[in-house]
Amino acid sequence: MSVELLQLGKDWMDGSGPHADIVLSTRVRLARNLNAFTFGTRASDAERESVWGLASEAAANVPLLKGGAAYLVSELAPVERRVLLERHLVSRELIGGEDSRPAKHAALLLAPKDSLGVMVNEEDHLRLQALLSGFRLRDAWRLADELDEQLGRRLTYAYNPEFGFLTSCPTNVGSGLRASVLMHLPGLVLTKEIAKVLQGMGQVGLTFRGLYGEGSEVVGNFFQISNQTTLGKNEEELVDQLQKIVQQVIQYEVQARSILLRDAPTVMEDKVWRAYGLLRHARAISFEEVMNLLSGVRLGISLKLLPEVSVYLLNQIMIVTQAAHLEQMAGEPLGATARDVRRAAYVRAILSEAGSLPE
Amino acid sequence: MQCDDCGSSDAVIHVTQVESNEMNTFHLCEACATAKGLETGTVPASPLTDFLAQMGTGMETGPAAVTDERCGTCGLTLSDFRKAGRLGCADCYTHFARHLRGLLRRLHGGSQHVGKVYLAEENGHAERAARMVNLRRSLQQAVESEDFERAATLRDQIRQMDEA
Numbered sequence: 332m333s334v335e336l337l338q339l340g341k342d343w344m345d346g347s348g349p350h351a352d353i354v355l356s357t358r359v360r361l362a363r364n365l366n367a368f369t370f371g372t373r374a375s376d377a378e379r380e381s382v383w384g385l386a387s388e389a390a391a392n393v394p395l396l397k398g399g400a401a402y403l404v405s406e407l408a409p410v411e412r413r414v415l416l417e418r419h420l421v422s423r424e425l426i427g428g429e430d431s432r433p434a435k436h437a438a439l440l441l442a443p444k445d446s447l448g449v450m451v452n453e454e455d456h457l458r459l460q461a462l463l464s465g466f467r468l469r470d471a472w473r474l475a476d477e478l479d480e481q482l483g484r485r486l487t488y489a490y491n492p493e494f495g496f497l498t499s500c501p502t503n504v505g506s507g508l509r510a511s512v513l514m515h516l517p518g519l520v521l522t523k524e525i526a527k528v529l530q531g532m533g534q535v536g537l538t539f540r541g542l543y544g545e546g547s548e549v550v551g552n553f554f555q556i557s558n559q560t561t562l563g564k565n566e567e568e569l570v571d572q573l574q575k576i577v578q579q580v581i582q583y584e585v586q587a588r589s590i591l592l593r594d595a596p597t598v599m600e601d602k603v604w605r606a607y608g609l610l611r612h613a614r615a616i617s618f619e620e621v622m623n624l625l626s627g628v629r630l631g632i633s634l635k636l637l638p639e640v641s642v643y644l645l646n647q648i649m650i651v652t653q654a655a656h657l658e659q660m661a662g663e664p665l666g667a668t669a670r671d672v673r674r675a676a677y678v679r680a681i682l683s684e685a686g687s688l689p690e
Numbered sequence: 691m692q693c694d695d696c697g698s699s700d701a702v703i704h705v706t707q708v709e710s711n712e713m714n715t716f717h718l719c720e721a722c723a724t725a726k727g728l729e730t731g732t733v734p735a736s737p738l739t740d741f742l743a744q745m746g747t748g749m750e751t752g753p754a755a756v757t758d759e760r761c762g763t764c765g766l767t768l769s770d771f772r773k774a775g776r777l778g779c780a781d782c783y784t785h786f787a788r789h790l791r792g793l794l795r796r797l798h799g800g801s802q803h804v805g806k807v808y809l810a811e812e813n814g815h816a817e818r819a820a821r822m823v824n825l826r827r828s829l830q831q832a833v834e835s836e837d838f839e840r841a842a843t844l845r846d847q848i849r850q851m852d853e854a
Contacts, residue, residue, distance in 0.1 A: 366780050368779070369764045369779045370776070373779075375824065377823070381824065483808060489780035490808040490810070491780070493801075494783050494787075494794070496803075496806075496808065497783050500777075501775075501777065502797055504794065505803045505805060506803070564800070565806075
């Protein structure tokens with residue numbers, strides 16, 4: 332399972348898609364419940380088992396999921412669960428805390444093309460998600476919608492004409508849709524414009540989170556921007572609104588970057604080369620530091636201050652240098668120091684494979 | 691029992707205070723308790739429950755608050771919902787609709803779904819069978835734990851499904 336697991340969910344980080352230097356990935360998720368069963372945490376073990384049985388049976392029969400993979404969280408080793416989380420394929424809620432056992436019958440269904448999946452027995456019975464590289468909101472919505480149509484013909488959803496698709500939490504009811512884009516915004520952070528931008532988003536019904544979604548911190552200048560409301564607007568309107576705002580944020584970010592380049596070219600050049608130098612030569616490095624340095628390198632490449640390194644490689648470093656990935660590759664639990672050493676070695680290896688840059 | 695403070699309304703809050711080894715018990719009506727800054731609900735666990743608790747203070751003055759409303763299908767009460775901020779089943783949305791509309795308007799700016807229309811096809815046989823098994827199991831549990839109110843609800847649901 333270990334090798335297989337490390338191959339999962341690569342599509343979204345391949346660095347393709349429009350604006351891949353600013354928008355890392357796009358995700359659309361739809362929350363759905365089965366009409367016949369109690370929701371979420373109130374559901375009995377027997378009900379959760381039935382939900383899993385019905386969902387996996389449906390998955391075996393719908394075109395988009397047929398031939399894909401299914402993982403019961405309880406059957407995965409703790410490190411494997413965290414690998415899935417670090418790949419953004421599952422939520423923290425689905426895999427449970429570090430010490431607590433995962434919820435019974437919590438599971439992940441993945442389509443053969445693993446940009447598409449379903450979390451089963453999370454807060455809602457089903458959380459369908461489409462995850463794509465770059466800025467591709469409409470594609471992600473169409474993909475999630477198609478999967479929803481296919482599953483909805485096999486399963487009976489909880490739905491009523493007034494409130495729409497019924498969810499455990501009233502913040503998700505209606506469309507059940509949460510669209511989000513993971514944006515890299517170092518220009519706005521460096522020019523200190525980011526607070527204004529984030530504040531403006533709040534006023535138009537959007538919200539932002541850190542790298543791993545709800546409750547996570549902002550690292551490496553990554554912001555996950557998503558719609559906050561799900562009811563009273565249809566799915567296309569929700570997606571379009573986010574699309575427009577993200578386009579605007581991309582423009583602001585591009586502007587901020589060109590201002591930095593115009594007003595402080597030497598400082599910027601020094602900053603990005605230092606970031607590259609540290610990543611290229613450090614012997615022990617924390618994940619947070621890698622993220623911050625990668626942010627600098629990403630910025631440097633986009634501003635053509637550094638020669639081309641593929642965005643895919645940067646994304647790969649970002650995913651694979653997380654704690655659970657390092658442990659999974661090492662095949663044993665690692666202490667913090669050992670992790671930092673392995674992380675540094677891994678980053679050096681990838682960057683030297685990518686070819687040495689001129690000094 | 692009358693409120694110790696105003697002497698006119700019924701006391702609904704009973705506070706025991708221990709100060710320098712002396713114990714005093716006050717009986718207060720809701721208005722006086724609120725005026726003294728006493729929390730009448732439980733401590734909210736999240737912004738949403740905080741929000742729900744605030745809404746609740748308006749609702750509790752109505753006659754509906756005397757008996758806590760309960761969803762006939764899953765047994766969730768309105769106060770469970772206010773505490774956890776989560777609904778228990780599809781029928782909760784129907785049972786608590788009049789409480790939910792205002793909340794949804796404030797959360798989303800609207801309370802009417804305008805997105806995808808879903809028409810369940812006649813494909814729910816497997817689900818219905820599974821639900822029947824679950825209902826029977828829950829009924830057994832309810833009887834074992836002597837929760838007869840819940841058992842009666844479950845029995846009615848099983849009957850309904852049998853007839854259908």
